[in-house]
Amino acid sequence: MSNEPRTTPAAAPAPPPAPTQESRIHGCLLGGALGDSLGYAVEFDDISTIRAKFGPEGLQDFSALDGGSHFSDDTQLTLYTVDGLLESLEWANSGVGADTNACLWLAYLRWLGTQGVPVPEAAPFQPPRWIDSHEVLKHRRAPGNACLSGLATGEMGTFYRPVNPESKGCGTVMRSAPFGLVPYIGAEAVYKLSADAASLTHGHPAARQSAGVFSLVIHALTAGQGLREAADFALGQLDAGHLRKGEKPDPDLIARLEAAVRLAGAGKLLDPEELVRELGAGWVAEEALAVALYAVLATAPDPTEPYQSEPYQSEPDPTAAAAGRPEAHFRAAIALAVNHSGDSDSTASIAGNILGAFYGEECLPEAWLEALEAPDVIRGMASRLAAATGP
Incomplete structure (x- = not known):
């Protein structure tokens, strides 16, 4: 028998504490605005133009933008989605029931009025709310045609009476994260709220279903699920009876999302040309969701690697860069x-x-937040949503 002293194996590092619901709300809204703002600088550029402007790796950081960048209609409409939900919650907290989709429609109509499009005379009048006092939300930032035309009809589109019945642009999915941030409601209710709100402007099943699936991803993350787990959960809900009676999952949506999950697990990052060939350019709802989901999953750190706290260092391989820290992954x-x-x-x-919903505010680069347009407005809406949905 050896007389050498026994050594106790080093304990595995404790995982970081789960973010609070308030941090997830702030992280989700601010994280979306950061991605929107960086992407808006090159929204209409092809990859060759992006490389010509920013080098072979493309646009990596706000520091490369001499004049900074604005957020687009994506963030504007996401914040107006929050406001529509807030009004419904305010009515409920006062003991009065309200039609949530009608509250969202009225919120979107107020946004429409900021875009130089007359609000239809037939639409109900609604007094201005806190969100309407901010000039930054009144700038026209390349809004989607279907969002404008669907609201300009003055008709409250529904599943049974859709406006723009053939449109499946990404204007539904990019505004739908807030539905997943409302706690204490089940997955079926989250999906219905999101899909019904999508019907206000887009009638194609892929547009509604993409919005609903995205909201379910956010819902699962705020409930504590992991990234891949949340993606699998949301995809599974398309077959779980949440669709309207007689409606089938859109085959293009299923194909794109399954491809995103499969390719993310392949161990090799797609280059920008392959990304578009495999998942699409993102102009329509199912492609936008697939590209985003792929980007998140493909750069996720290895769950078997210990958590690292070193500052982010730029590396040529984004997977390696993401291998230890929420900010690096972001x-x-x-x-x-x-x-x-x-x-x-x-x-x-x-x-x-x-x-942002997964990590909370921890993942958001401080230097990026300093470059973000009107963070006080985004934080103001996040704080209001957290207060209305908190304990």
């Missing part, structure tokens, strides 16, 4: 979601929403 995923020939602001906005 940077790597947003860079992947931005640099392609497509709807860069929407794909990066969705990716930022997902990671």
Whole structure:
């Protein structure tokens, strides 16, 4: 028998504490705005133009933008989604029931009025709310045609009476993270709220279902699920009876999301050209969600690796860069979601929403927050949502 002293194996590092619900709300809204803002700088550029402007790795950081960057209609509409939910919650907290989709429609109509489009005379009048006092939300930032035209009809679109019945643009999915941030409601209710709100402007099943699936990803993350677990959960809900009676999962949506999950697990990052070939450019709802989901999952750190706290150092391999820290993962995923020939602001906005909901504010780079347009407005809406949904 050896007389050498026994050594006790080193204990595995404790995982970081789960973020609070308030941190997840702030992280989701701010993270989406950061992705939106970085992507908006190159939204209409193809990958060759992006490389010509920013080098072979493309746009990686706000520091590369001499004049900074604005957020787009993606963040504007996400915040107006929050406001519509807030009004419904305020009515409920006062003991009065309200039609949530009607509250959202009225909120979107107030946004429409900021875009130089007359609000239809037939639409109900609604007094201005806190969100309407901020000039930054009144700038026209390349809003989607279907969002404008669907609201300009003056008709409250529904599943049974859709406006823009053939439109499946990404204007539904990019505004739908807030539905997943409301606690204490089940997955079926989250999906219905999100899909019904999508019907206000887009009638195609892929647009509604993509919005609903995205909201379910956020819902699962705020409940404590992991990134891959949340993606699998949300995909599974399409077959779990949450769709309207007689409605089937859109085959293009299923194909894109399954491809995103499969490719993310392949161990090799797609280059921007492959990304568009495999998942699409993101101009339509299912493609935008697929690209964002791929970017988040493909750059996720190895769960078997210990948590690291060293400052982020730029590395050529985004997977390696993401291998230990939430901020590094956020940077790597947003860079992947931005640099392609497509709807860069929407794909990066969705990716930022997902990671902010997962990690909370911890993942958000401080230097990026300093460059963000009107963070007080975003934080103001996040604080209001946290207060209305808190204990």
